[in-house]
Amino acid sequence: MDEPSTADKLRDAAQLAFWDNGYSNVSVRQIANAAQVDVALISRYFGGKMGLFEATLHKSFDLDNLPEDRDGLVELFVDIFSYAPRDTSSPSALRMLLINAHDDAVGPLVRARFEDMFTRQVARVIGNLPQAALFVAALFGFMVAEKTLHLPGIGEPGSPLYANQLRHLLHAALAFDPDVPNG
Amino acid sequence: MDEPSTADKLRDAAQLAFWDNGYSNVSVRQIANAAQVDVALISRYFGGKMGLFEATLHKSFDLDNLPEDRDGLVELFVDIFSYAPRDTSSPSALRMLLINAHDDAVGPLVRARFEDMFTRQVARVIGNLPQAALFVAALFGFMVAEKTLHLPGIGEPGSPLYANQLRHLLHAALAFDPDVPNG
């Protein structure tokens, strides 16, 4: 197995740090330290801190092979939330969006990036915009309640209660009827 | 009308800044500047930046006069979200929680603060912990989708579509049955 290149080491360390703590809360020296690499190389290889952040975004922010039916979509996310290891796919991407969305420096970037993915992938297979918006709202809400607030009342990830709660909320979102009051 | 005291001016400016941009993204000099007050007075009156932040928390983080029935609770939040002016009550408090929850410095503080309010107020009137957790998950998700992501598909605040979407999701959360698969 080849030694990863210096740029790769930097990008990997940057992704871990940025996605966990947010752009403004991480310094280039922390990243360089974690990657065991000199700080100056960040500016050399990526043009600066911002360039390094963008490089972490290009690494798999998309959802590949999305199911084409709505029930499949629900079960996919239930699975991802229930059993996701700590990797670069969702829900890590959702979490990183949440952490960086309010940042002055990178907020506009990540929000635009997400809206693109939303309309191009999720909203397309759901086919109904108000339902699709509610669907991702449920996704984000569940993530906030469990991953950041650790609310009592949410089941343990992997438990039947946990899966049922998320599934219930997602199906409810897809059942929304814009034309009916209290739809 | 009396001129507000210097401490009040600082606390007001701090709340606007902290709650909008997050603790780490705001400097004491910015706050002092907005309050038209010397920076050093922050340390004098509040003991430092952290003390100033805590002072903003003590200002109305609680939900007063919560309805005792579940339907009333839903309608209260639908109203608040639909017509809330920019003030110190929810959903501003929810938004500020979202922005600061991941901060290393103040995250633990605001999360503990919220969990206290959750169990003592919301969970109590709902009476069912898994339902209550889903309820606030829906609340947060809706807020993220609309207020920070501005997702297309969410209606304009104040419109019937907007109210119906939020109401639908909240009622669905309260209808969750932990004992039934796909509850």
Add this chain to the structure above:
DNA sequence: TTTGTCAGTCAACACTTGTTGACACACACA
């Protein structure tokens, strides 16, 4: 050997951060 290129090291830069202490002023009390 000489030359050129790429990778990495190191010190320094200009700037911002939160905080502190010395100082000046105004007002009340003796």
Add this chain to the structure above:
DNA sequence: TGTGTGTGTCAACAAGTGTTGACTGACAAA
């Protein structure tokens, strides 16, 4: 008159920020 006391001003501090440029060393091509 003096003497505190509370309030605000100002300059400075140490620490941390992102970025830059000069430098060394390794390796390949001429």
